[in-house]
Amino acid sequence: MAQEFWRWKEYSWQDPNKSWESGAILTGGVDVGSVSTQAVVMSNGTLCAFSSRRTGSDSPDSARKAMDGALEGTGLTLDQIKYVVGTGYGRVNVPFAHRTITEIACHARGANFMYGPTVRTVLDMGGQDCKAIRCDDKGKVSAFLMNDKCAAGTGRGMEVFADLLSVPLEQIGDLSYQVEKEPPPVSSTCVVFAKTEAVGLLRQGWPKNDVLAAYCSAMAHRVYTLLERLGVENDFGITGGIAKNSGVVKRLEKEMGVTALTARYDPQIAGAVGAALFARTLAQKEGKA
């Protein structure tokens, strides 16, 4: 089978220094997104393990697979996790979740954990939507704006471009800077129209990297308008898969004149981390711990 360039790698991570039998309160968070599913296991509010998987056609199955991936090799079973919170688009489809919480609240809380309490503006660039969130020092949401109904400025758009240009998704950021001169952004941000425009540019003889640069800057500009409407307050952090794409992040920073914080962990798991933190609070409240 030919290489599918848009397919990013599924992976798991476990803290090697963690002793699992310490009798700590284990909580879980599962973020079932439109494109990817993340599961996180935390013990007493510290990150122990996580995994990232693609969401398939069967959301409950994806949620289960992600959780199995996180628990793999730890010797733990799902029953040992006291409280699980589901979040994301598919949050109602997590069969083992005790409660569901909106992804907006979870991303704010997750960003607060990953970037520290100074973060006030969070941009969540997900698979199929994009949210600008303002929060307080405890990670509580005070305002948000959402770009729904349109896949412009999201991970799915990047996948389409990776596929069109046969460039592995992870390399888009670096390659988009290997251009002689920064090209003007593609004029349409709609993924379908942008792809049409990109095909036209390729036919005119544009190098691949220039097309990538043009799309990255169009995407950066698109999310900038969202942030501008909400108003940016420092510090600023990005969560979601696109946070790992320097081609968009650096162009956005340039446009905003603000540098985004760097995450301690993979920014894509922020939603699931937030869910696991909510789970801990809820477990304590409901006396399960």
Add this chain to the structure above:
Amino acid sequence: MIANYGYKDGSGEFFISIDTDLCNGCENCVPACPTGALEIILNDYDEKVAAVTDKQRRQLKYSCAPCKPVSDRPVLPCVAVCQPVAIRHSW
């Protein structure tokens, strides 16, 4: 946080905005609404706040019409009973 419930169509924007930081969950608005469009829910932070019911979110233009001032009708009942002034209508 301002929670906006409602929709936008060709005839206008029909949103009820509830400021969850101001709302104290007193439940006065629930019996005040003649169509039962409001309810008290627990939000993500386990606080009691008012919200528009799922069913009514898609038909606010029609549900709220009987209360909307046309001549000398008084202020909207939900707005009138809300002491912290957390409820707003967009139209």
